[in-house]
Amino acid sequence: MRKNKSELYLALFIIAVLAGTVLLYTQMQEKNAYGMFPEKLGDMSLSLYKEGDVAMTEVKRLHGNSPNVKVESAYIADYRGSMGSKAKFWVSESKNSEEAASLLELMNSSVGKTGMFSESTNSTIEGIKVYFVSGLPELGLYHYFYAKDKRVFWIQIDNPDEAYRKNIVRESIKLI
Structure with missing residues (x-):
């Protein structure tokens, strides 16, 4: 039981890290409202x-x-x-x-x-x-x-x- 619980936590941690990385990446890729121009x-x-x-x-x-x-x-x-x-x-x-x-x-x-x-x-x-x-x-x-x-x-x-x-x-x- 203890092994299954730690594997579950590890899997949840990996999923959270991946989800955070994907979210950060997509936010960085969003187009600036001013195209190439800085504000x-x-x-x-x-x-x-x-x-x-x-x-x-x-x-x-x-x-x-x-x-x-x-x-x-x-x-x-x-x-x-x-x-x-x-x-x-x-x-x-x-x-x-x-x-x-x-x-x-x-x-x-x-x-x-x-x-x-x-x-x-x-x-x-x-x-x-x-x-x-x-x-x-x-x-x-x-x-x-x-x-x-x-x-x-x-x-x-x-x-x-x-x-x-x-x-x-x-x-x-x-x-x-």
């Missing part, structure tokens, strides 16, 4: 998130619906800070990193020719080549774009402090 970025909080057809339509419109632009999915996020800082992300996802790199180069080669943005300059942040352009006031003045894996990011950051903006880009590269 906080620097001193800003996420204020808007779009994905699916709505984001795809807007991102494709920004690319001019060019047949050379192949986008599998798109994401948009707005961040707002208490001191008036704002950041807007437009993210396109390609089939693979090669297509994303090609899209980035296409964007870089045409962005300065639109009359809406300056010619780009580039720097390396967190090991990634990041392009910077300034825009007309009605478009927002400070824009950064780069490719990471199979995604291309365009970030508009409304803050005149260059160090602040680069820190937001750095944090974005690390977190998103």
